[in-house]
Amino acid sequence: MSKIKSLADLRKMKDDAQSKIKLRENSDHPGQLVQVKVGMATCGIASGAKETMKFFIEELEQEAIDAVVTQTGCMGFCYAEPTVEVILPNKEPIVFGNVGKEKVHQIIDAYIKRGELVDGMIPINFKTIDD
Amino acid sequence: MKTLSEHILDIVQNSVRAGAKMIEIIVAESKKNDLCSLTINDNGCGMDEETLKQAINPFFTSRKTRKVGLGIPLLKQNAETAGGGFSLNSQLNIGTVLKAEFQLSHIDRPPMGDIWNTLYLLFLSNRNTNLTYRHKTDTGNFSINTSELKEALGNVSWQEKEIRNGIIELIKTNLEEIGATK
Numbered sequence: 613m614s615k616i617k618s619l620a621d622l623r624k625m626k627d628d629a630q631s632k633i634k635l636r637e638n639s640d641h642p643g644q645l646v647q648v649k650v651g652m653a654t655c656g657i658a659s660g661a662k663e664t665m666k667f668f669i670e671e672l673e674q675e676a677i678d679a680v681v682t683q684t685g686c687m688g689f690c691y692a693e694p695t696v697e698v699i700l701p702n703k704e705p706i707v708f709g710n711v712g713k714e715k716v717h718q719i720i721d722a723y724i725k726r727g728e729l730v731d732g733m734i735p736i737n738f739k740t741i742d743d
Numbered sequence: 744m745k746t747l748s749e750h751i752l753d754i755v756q757n758s759v760r761a762g763a764k765m766i767e768i769i770v771a772e773s774k775k776n777d778l779c780s781l782t783i784n785d786n787g788c789g790m791d792e793e794t795l796k797q798a799i800n801p802f803f804t805s806r807k808t809r810k811v812g813l814g815i816p817l818l819k820q821n822a823e824t825a826g827g828g829f830s831l832n833s834q835l836n837i838g839t840v841l842k843a844e845f846q847l848s849h850i851d852r853p854p855m856g857d858i859w860n861t862l863y864l865l866f867l868s869n870r871n872t873n874l875t876y877r878h879k880t881d882t883g884n885f886s887i888n889t890s891e892l893k894e895a896l897g898n899v900s901w902q903e904k905e906i907r908n909g910i911i912e913l914i915k916t917n918l919e920e921i922g923a924t925k
Contacts (some may be wrong), residue, residue, distance in 0.1 A: 680902070
């Protein structure tokens with residue numbers, strides 16, 4: 613395929629790929645999806661949260677897990693960046709610290725897929741921050 | 744921060760937290776004038792004079808989760824080491840304008856980095872904010888914003904592989920064409 617250079621090309625690409633892309637009916641109700649929030653304040657970015665977030669998106673896609681990946685602010689665990697908050701449907705949020713590539717694997721494989729806890733949780737009563 | 748992209752990702756977070764509905768990121772570079780400037784405008788809640796003075800202080804933050812706020816001080820430091828300057832203007836309830844300038848050829852100027860990935864992540868996370876990115880070089884201009892993307896892509900999730908690669912490729916190709924520095 614030729615290179616995408618304009619918005620028109622992008623639209624055309626979308627139309628071509630439409631059949632492959634399943635329209636997500638759930639996307640208006642994020643409560644039903646797995647939510648992954650990557651801490652992306654100064655501390656997170658400096659420790660590589662950008663790569664972590666990108667890797668989460670790619671990896672979840674490969675495993676065909678419907679999930680919403682977004683950024684969030686600093687949760688106050690700067691010593692353990694990159695930190696990631698994972699919310700499984702109808703479960704309490706859990707925060708994992710020091711999430712590099714290898715950890716992303718573990719979290720998806722064990723926690724998101726099988727519900728087993730993995731090392732590196734930040735074990736305090738955590739409340740989602742709302743910014 | 745190792746790259747300008749990371750600074751952008753970081754500073755835009757400030758605008759988002761300020762509740763901005765419109766955020767504009769402008770990178771203007773000129774080999775002729777040996778200058779590279781980064782401007783971030785927003786229409787967020789702004790800062791009063793007292794807070795504005797404090798914003799460049801690394802030991803000041805509006806957060807309660809920690810005691811330091813390094814985003815702005817780090818950018819200021821990087822700009823100043825690279826033969827440039829930094830300014831921050833804000834009006835309460837109107838918005839904030841941040842500008843950092845670098846000497847383009849300065850050895851300490853952080854490289855641009857993977858701005859396409861950065862922008863993609865910003866668009867993905869701030870779909871409901873009107874976020875615009877403009878890049879100006881001696882040879883041309885490129886701009887992209889959330890509303891254009893929304894219009895072109897309709898209702899699909901931007902997390903889908905094809906869409907993600909499409910958006911990233913669009914940004915990459917256009918920046919290459921106007922000869923954006925790395």
